Amino acid sequence: xxxxxxxxxxxxxTPSLSAVVMARLELLAAADRALLQRASIFGLSFTIQQxxxxxxxxxxxxxxxxxxxxAKDLLHSATDALSSEFGHHRFVQALVQQxxxxxxxxxxxxxxxxxxxxxxxxxxxxxxxxxxHLLRARELDDSAPGHLDLTEWxxxxxxxxxxxxx
Numbered sequence: 001x002x003x004x005x006x007x008x009x010x011x012x013x014t015p016s017l018s019a020v021v022m023a024r025l026e027l028l029a030a031a032d033r034a035l036l037q038r039a040s041i042f043g044l045s046f047t048i049q050q051x052x053x054x055x056x057x058x059x060x061x062x063x064x065x066x067x068x069x070x071a072k073d074l075l076h077s078a079t080d081a082l083s084s085e086f087g088h089h090r091f092v093q094a095l096v097q098q099x100x101x102x103x104x105x106x107x108x109x110x111x112x113x114x115x116x117x118x119x120x121x122x123x124x125x126x127x128x129x130x131x132x133h134l135l136r137a138r139e140l141d142d143s144a145p146g147h148l149d150l151t152e153w154x155x156x157x158x159x160x161x162x163x164x165x166x
Contacts, residue, residue: 021099028072035065036074040101041112041133045088053119054112110141 025033038055039046052062066089069075076092078085091097104112117133120126 017095018099018102021095022103025074025096025100025103028069032065032068032072035062036069036096037100037104038112039066039075039089040091040097040104041109041116044094044097045085045090047088050116050119050123053122054115106140110137113137113140 025036028036035051035055039051041054042050048059048063048066051066052059055062066075066077070077070089073092074096075089078088078090091100101109113133113136117130117137120130120133
């Protein structure tokens with residue numbers, strides 16, 4: 001199975017371990033569970049700004065939800081100002097991210113990947129990451145609207161790859 005940047009790439013959990021994590025997520029308040037599920041679209045790491053743009057919600061509301069999820073040991077924040085991850089929030093385990101992601105319907109995942117591509121585009125993020133979200137949306141739903149031109153992003157990603165290899 002292809003995984004995009006920030007997603008777990010290694011071991012697959014046993015069904016019983018995934019069920020334990022899912023049971024833990026089901027104990028969350030509906031709003032917190034929905035926030036965790038939607039954060040999983042970005043992979044293992046995301047920012048409050050990215051998530052608030054994805055959800056079209058106020059950053060303070062999103063930050064409060066992240067704080068509640070961190071208190072339940074589902075997320076943690078990079079607080080070292082010297083770290084390249086400073087300001088990012090991460091799932092404490094790849095399995096938590098994967099179970100949250102898998103609990104979304106295919107149509108929701110496709111819609112959210114398109115929205116994530118828009119969010120990342122607005123932040124001038126790496127074109128390769130944007131392409132990954134667009135491709136993931138298409139893999140999940142062939143009829144996913146392509147209002148972000150995939151060809152344009154593929155060309156930009158190829159050009160960037162060419163510059164890096166030079």
